[in-house]
Amino acid sequence: MTIEKIYKILNEISPFDLQESWDNSGLLVGDWTQEIKKVVLSIDIDEELLESIEEDSLIITHHPIIFGGLKQLQFNQYPAKLLQIMLQKNISNIAMHTNFDKTHLNAYVASEILGYEIIKKEGFIAYINVTDNSTKEGICFDNFAKNISSKLGIEHIKCVKSHKTIKTVALTTGAGASLMKEVKADCFLTGDIKYHEAMEAKTMGLSMIDIRHFESEKYFGEVLAKDLINLGISVIISSSKNPFTYI
Numbered sequence: 001m002t003i004e005k006i007y008k009i010l011n012e013i014s015p016f017d018l019q020e021s022w023d024n025s026g027l028l029v030g031d032w033t034q035e036i037k038k039v040v041l042s043i044d045i046d047e048e049l050l051e052s053i054e055e056d057s058l059i060i061t062h063h064p065i066i067f068g069g070l071k072q073l074q075f076n077q078y079p080a081k082l083l084q085i086m087l088q089k090n091i092s093n094i095a096m097h098t099n100f101d102k103t104h105l106n107a108y109v110a111s112e113i114l115g116y117e118i119i120k121k122e123g124f125i126a127y128i129n130v131t132d133n134s135t136k137e138g139i140c141f142d143n144f145a146k147n148i149s150s151k152l153g154i155e156h157i158k159c160v161k162s163h164k165t166i167k168t169v170a171l172t173t174g175a176g177a178s179l180m181k182e183v184k185a186d187c188f189l190t191g192d193i194k195y196h197e198a199m200e201a202k203t204m205g206l207s208m209i210d211i212r213h214f215e216s217e218k219y220f221g222e223v224l225a226k227d228l229i230n231l232g233i234s235v236i237i238s239s240s241k242n243p244f245t246y247i
Helices: 003-013 047-052 080-088 098-113 141-152 177-182 195-204 213-217 220-230
Strands: 026-029 038-042 057-061 092-095 117-122 125-129 158-160 168-175 187-191 207-210 235-237
Touching (some): 003 220, 026 080, 098 168, 098 220, 141 207, 168 213, 177 187, 187 213
Parallel strands (some): 038 057, 038 235, 057 092, 187 207
Antiparallel strands (some): 026 092, 158 207
C-alpha cells in the first residue's frame, strides 16, 4: 500500500485540517508514491525504535519529529540524528498530533483509561462526570487524585489543591495548562504543569492534577490501531520510551 493511500485513510479517521495552526501534522518524511512494507505506531521516534524496525517502514507518530523550521542538519543533534537514520533506512513518518487529540485521544483516556463518562467536548478539553448521579454530590479531591494516579500508573502525582471536594472535571492529555483560563470546571487534568502555571491556577481557584505528558498520551498507538486493523491494515505498536527516569 502506498503512503498516499494510507494518508487518505488516516485523514478519514482524523482529518488533518483539524490540527492547530502552530502544529505540523501530516507527511513529514517520505514519498507519496512509496510502497510500505510495515506500519509502526508510536508516540514518538527515538534511536531504539529506529534500530528495531525494518527498512521501507512507515512510522505513524503522535508527536511530529519536525516541529519548527529546520535551518540546519547537524547529525549529532536532535532531530537531525534521527532523520539521518530514517533516510538511510528509507523510513517514512506521518504525524497525527492535535487533530488526533481532538477526535480520539482525550476522549479515549477519559472514558477507557480513567473510566469516566464524557459530558461534553470543547476542542482539546473533555469534560467528565465524577459525581454520584443519584445524589449529585461532589467527591473528595484527595481520593479522586489517588484514583487518577492509580489508573495512570503514576506513583507520586503532582496537584494544585484548590478544593476539598470537586464536582466538575476537565481533561486535556499532553501539555494543556495554557488552556486553564478556558476551563469551566473545579479541577483540570493535564500534563507538564509548570510552577507559575500552578501559582496562577491557585489564584484562579482552579484545582489541577498533573497527569504527565508521556503517561497521558502513551495510548496513541492502541487507539489508532483499532481503526487501522478494522480497515485491513496490519500494524505494529512499538512505542518510543519515556525520556524521563523517575528515581
